[in-house]
Amino acid sequence: MKISEKNFSRIFHVFLCAIAVSIIFRKPCSILIIIFGVFNLLFAKRLKFNQKALILVFCIASPILLEVIMFWNNDSFSKGLKALEKSISLVLFPIFIIGNYERIQFLKLVKIYSTIITILMLFFFIRFNIVYPELLIKYLNGIDLWEMGYQFSNSIGIHAPALNMHLAFVSICSLYFVFSSFKNHEKAVIKAIQILLFLMSFFFVLFVNTRMALFNVLAGFIIVFFFEINSNFNIKKIIIAGITTAVMLSGILYLFVQKNPYMKEKYSSITFAYMDKVGKLDEIDHPEIKVFNSFVTRLSIWKSAWELSVKNLPFGVGASDGKPELFKYYKETNQQFLAKYEFPTHNQFLDFLLKFGFLGPLVVILYIGTIGYLGFDLKNAIIVSFFFLFFTSNLTDDFLLRFDGIVFSGFWTSVFAGFWLQQNAIRNKDPEVA
Template sequence: MIVSERAYRYNYNLWLIVIAVALLFRVPATYLLILFTAYNLIFYKQFFFTNKHLLFSGLIASPFLLDLLFIGNNDSILEGFKHAEKRISLLVLPLLILNQNHRINAPLILRVYGVITTLILGFCLVRFAFVSPELFVKYLHGKDLWEMGYKFANSIGKHAPALNLHVAFVVVINYYFIKEGIGKLKRNLLFWRIAIFILSILILFYINTRLAITNAFIGILLITFYKENGFLKFRNYRKTFLGIGVFLILAVAFIAVFPYSLQKFTTVTFGHLDKVGKLDELENPEKTVFNGLVTRLSIWKSGIELASKNSIIGVGAADGKKELTRYFKETNQNFLHKYEFPVHNQYLDFFIKFGLLGLIVSLLYVSLFAYIGITSKQILCIYFFILFATSNFVDDFLIRFDGIVFSALWLSIFTKNAIDNQKNKLR
């Protein structure tokens, strides 16, 4: 099949945008990834392999390679291969993207992804109000606000923390392109960028995951004060404080409408911290600490103890949760055993499953975002490191489609952009 170089580049950028947006919905995203792989194989002559490309492809694929290395450590080899299959995109995506013999337009991909994702989620929020009016009205009256974000996320087939991983990233992307457009865009275009940014913040608050809201605010601060050649001059601060002001105003307004949000960030999160490892002493742990920090700390305490006993090779990728649940029972933690809580910490999850090497690989994979972002001065890549590193501290996104493909895609895009930019400088 003969396609002009210009048309191929356009189509490839379009592919990356479509896949990034489609990751909101697992089933269509899975089919698109298969089609994307087939598309690359059809145009195999566009591949250009170098040692550097292959090195970074291998580093991005390291969690998948870890699965293969420890495949025999599972009680069931078949289950071990099933867990490895979940992470195969960590191998496929970097091989396909990094080894393309052409540049990709990373800024265009990011900007369009941010706008389309915001509009889709905005539509989904309106749809939720029509499809589940009783829930929407109930939340407006301040009832059962703890479930608000989860019900909305479930309405589109997503887990709220995973959805907020996308939304926090989109909020910061939208703000980045507002800042980039100040003084360069016409007023009407800048107005629409600001409108998209505000919509993305409202969606973020509605889903209402604590860490994602915090991360989005950190990202806005980072973008506000960052400049490639140093900090902004004082006289320019007023323009770049736009995002901070809008975020804080909307936060105050949201808390006024949904006051439980403030309680969620304070007493619900930090209550009963003296009961770490002793949750059964509480009269009703389901009601008082089910979503509290003390429950996470209790899980992590048990996880560290279990991982320390199996620090050489771990307990196996397919057996991590089963062994942790068994350990809850052995240590008489009935509440944790009853609900079979996962570890909710990616670094500890890999430590339990693969031993010390698993802990090192998980830290290496996440740190790649920081390395690529800092060395190539890609501020959105640096922010993705902050977002993904902290999110994996309270959840385990490298065992979920949401986190695996999402991180592999963006890490491949940022790395490809960094390598291409370095080539241009050498020329």
């Protein structure tokens, strides 16, 4: 099959854009990944790898490579294969994206992705209010505000923390392009559109309203601002844009909190309630009401996961047996609340420690640390923000257990790696290019 380089690069870019946008929709994304894989296999001769590229492929594929190496530790062959299947994109993405690294249009891809996701969220927000008007009325009257973001996420078909991790990254990217529009002296209408997209993206983070995402999006804003301050562009314009953005953000946040008083409770008394009941949640009257989303529940889960992990060193319980063994341990230690709701580890480092023993957390550090290395070496605010976002998100959740978390991180890390290889090639050709 013959195709010109221009057309191949164009199709490759369309695939990247389509996959990036579809990650929050599991079935369409799965189909796109399969088609993307077949397309690249047909043109496998176009793939190029140097030593650095192969090292990056290994780092990104390390979680699934660990599963393959430790496959013998699974009690069930079929369940082991099922666990392995979820991570297959960690092989496909690094091979086919890094192998085509010269064709990656990084900023164009990120801009298209953040714009389309924001517009899609606006569509789903309008749809949510039309299809579920009773929920809107309930929330406007201050009833069950805690469930608002979860109901919205469920209407799309994705778990709220996973959705908000994506939205936090979109909002960070949107802020980056706000600054870019000022730096590049773009027309006033372009600046206005970019600011509007940014404000909408931030509103959706607030609407879904998960704690880590809000923390991460604000941290990402700070990272973008300071990276822009340290760039070679007009500091005065960056400061003006930063102050303007901060004022608008503060206004949105203030108005949202006024309409959603539950946020004050959620981020204060609810989050840190009953901290003396770690491992003793059943002593609380109706824990499902009082501490379901509290930090004490996370700590109780982590305590159990740690104890069980220590008992199963050095090789862990196996990739397919992490959850069942943890749920079994809840019952053995008479933790009825945790057993009833079958809470997973909610910490990726502990999850891999439980499944794979000593090697588990080391692989997670290698995987996430690769993102940090790429970002700091390139001095790129988007990549550094993604690293911070994914690292902190996995301290309180286990996104390498979920399709959306695996594909989200594997896809973008491969894109970042390809962009790093591009820039590395430019620096090697011209040592003065930094």
